[in-house]
Amino acid sequence: MALSMAKSTSLPGLWKMGTEKPRGSTGNLKKATLAFSVGGNLDSALDRKKGPAPTKQTRELAGLLQTAGWRMVHTEQPSEPPPAEEDVLPSNMRQPRDAPAWLKHDKQVLRFYGFFQETVTERPDENARYRHVSIMFHMEDGTMSMNEPKVENSGIAQGSFLKRQKVWRADGLAYIGPDDLRVGSEITIFGRTIHISGCDRFTRWIFEQNGISLPPEEPMVEDEWHKTYKLRKIIEKGQKPLTKAQVEAKNLAKFMSGAPHVDMKFTQFALNERKVLRFKAFWDDHTPYGARMYFIIHYFLADNTVEINMAQCRNSGRDAYPMFMKRGQLSKTTQVLAVPGLLAAEGQIYYPQDFRVGASINVWGRKLVIYDCDDATQKFYKEYLDIDQRKGCIDVSEKPVTHLKLTPAPHNGVGREEDSLINCQMIQPKPPKVDLERLMLYHGEILRFECKMMNGEPEDELRRLVIAYYLADDEVAVFEVPVRNSGHMGGRFSEKRRMKNPDTGEYFKIGDLFVGQTVTIASQPLRITRADEHCLQYLEAHPDEFPYASPVACARRLLPLATDPEVQDERGIEPERLKELAAKAGVSLIDHELVTLLRHFGVPPESEDQQPRIIGPHALQCAG
Structure with a gap:
């Protein structure tokens, strides 16, 4: 039926079915722009479908169409070229x-030195003068400029001779x-x-780089004005003194003009202005x-005037007026003229040679x-007077004041000594501080030493006592x-x-108690004979x-x-014998050291009649 409809030509709008909106009764019609028609016989299109079967490659290519972006995925991308230098450098650093020329020769200047001759009129001493100039050629734009160095009192306006410009x-x-x-x-x-008589080193180097050799420098020409x-x-700088004839001619000209003779005081002032000698002195x-x-x-x-100021320390209690003597001539002797305005004798004032470090001067009856x-x-005296002022320096530093510290009153025996010391240090005494850490750490730790009296009394020879040392509070x-x-x-x-x-005069410490030591307690000499096992173990744990x-x-x-x-005997040696040998060798062994050696390097006795022995080789091996 479709073919019969396609062949029919009596229905011109049949091909627009489904592409246009149906006509209704609303009246809001809008013509569709999407329309198509088959331009040819439909049978020929169907016949074209009858062709060879698709190949495997064709099916694979058709299968790739199912993946989005298949063309980008299966197309070989061209390799990117390596980055060039222009891509790495910033844009403001790239050079073509x-x-x-303005970039290659930026700030490069060729400098030449030259001179030209200029006529001088109405001068009896010269008729021409050489004027020296500096020619600068700017390579970046081909401009030139010239400068003439300024000479003091030359009478010519000098400086910039030619402004920067291109010159024909x-x-x-x-x-x-x-x-050129x-x-x-x-x-x-x-x-x-x-x-042109010369150039600078940079200019000569530039010409050599371009294969051009410049002639050597020419000496600078001078005219009569330059020499004079x-x-x-x-002469003005004092590098060349005037001749005797010139000095006499100048003095004669002054006398003829009525000028006074040379003022020595004015000359001294002109040569020594602002030159001051500074000394330090004291007066008792x-x-x-x-x-x-x-x-x-x-x-x-x-x-030749002197000024004396007081060097007061801070909070000295004196008036804050340092002036002791105002500036004026200092006389060596104190004298009062009988008549006001009477001239005093010359040579009675102090001069620089009168001031010596270590000596004294008289200042109106005071010895400074x-x-x-x-x-x-110091440099002035060494250079002009050949005097070394450092030799006479006096050390005026005050000795440090030693304050005696008041010692507390001696203990009267009532109560503890710490409580009496607190009463001396505070108005409202407080109990002395207790070392809580030591108290908690060594609470209950007691070291016991057995001792006997050594007062020589027969009735006390059998008495045995035990010294208990409490580690918590050193009691x-x-x-x-x-x-x-007994x-x-x-x-x-x-x-x-x-x-x-x-x-020792100090409180008992653990180091004062050991086997063989004699201590005095309650005015009785007690000799320690031995210690218990707990005491020995504690002392060995704290060497x-x-x-x-x-x-x-x-x-x-x-x-x-x-x-x-x-x-060296492997069977050992008795402690008493070891003590005798050590005494002969200059080593004084105490009983506690013998106890320590017996506990670590000793062997028990074989019978009750024998004593324990110390294995000497084992002890020496441990020492080595």
Whole structure:
């Protein structure tokens, strides 16, 4: 039916079905612009479908159409070229391959030196003068400029001789360039012929880089005016003194004109203006309520006057007026003229040679001792008077004041010494601070040492006592062990408190108690014979505080006995014998060190009659 409809030509609008809006009764009709028609016979289009079967490659290409962007994915991308130097450098740093002159020769100037001759009229001493100029050629734009150095009192307006501009050559064919400027040649600029006599090093280097060799420098020409000008400047600076004839001629001219003779005071003022010698001095005022006072002396070389100022310290209690003597001539002797206006004798004032460091000067009846001067004054005396002022310097520094510290009153024996000291330091005493950390760390730690009395009394030989040392607060207590038929009751011998060691004058420390030591407690000499196991273990665990309990330290003391055959015996040596050998070698062993050696390097006795022995080789091996 579709074919019959396509062949029919009686329905012209049939092909627009589905592409146009149906006509309704609304009247708002809008003609569709989308329309199509088949331009040919439909049978021919169907016949074209009958062709060869698609190949595998055709199917693969048709399958790629299902993926979006298949053309970009399956197309080989061209490789990017490596970045060029222009891509890396910023745009403001790029330079073209053929740089223009204004960029290639930026701030490069060729400098030539030359001179030209100018006529001088109405002068009896000269008829011409050479004027020296500097020619600068700017390579960036081909412009030129000339400057003439200024000479003082030359009578000619000098400075900028030619402003920067392009200058035509004398023939008018082109502008002046580097080829027209050569050392030893002449060039005409605006009607003036200038002879080029030299150039600077940069200009010569530029020409050498371009294969051009410039002639050597020519000496600078001088006219009569330049020679006279140089000589006059040398004389003005004092580099060349005037001749005797010139000096006499000048003096004769002054006398003929009525000028006075040379004023020596004015000459001294002109040569020594603002030159001041500075000294430091002191004056010991021996009057009642007097003291040592320090001064600064200024000696003015311009007119031989002296000024003295007081060097007061801060909060000195004196008036804040440092002037002691106003500026004026200082007389050596104090004198009063009988008649006002009477002339005084000359030579009675102080001069620079009268001021010596270490000496004294008289200032209106006061003796001022000069003890130092500054560096400029020292240099002046060394250079002009050949005097070394540093040799006489006096040390005026005051000795430091030592304040005696009041010691607290001695303890009266009532209560603890710390409580009495607090009463001396505070009006409202507070209890002394307790080391809580030490108290909590060593609470309950007690070191016990057994001892016996050594007072020589027969009834006290059998008495045995125990010294208890409390680590928490460094307190010491002594208890007596009950002994049968001793005649003494056991119990507390000395109460627990901090005791002072009579031998050292300080409180008892753990280092004062060891086996073999004799201590005085309650006015009784007590010799420590042994310590309990807990005490020995604690002391061995803290060898830095108690070196007698360190086995290594005790073994090192036996090194002088290393070659003794008894010490080298593998069976050991008795402690008493070891102590005797050590005493002969100059080593004093105490009983606690023998106990330490027995505990670490000893062997038990084989029978009750024998004593424990110390293995010497083991101890020496530990020491090594």
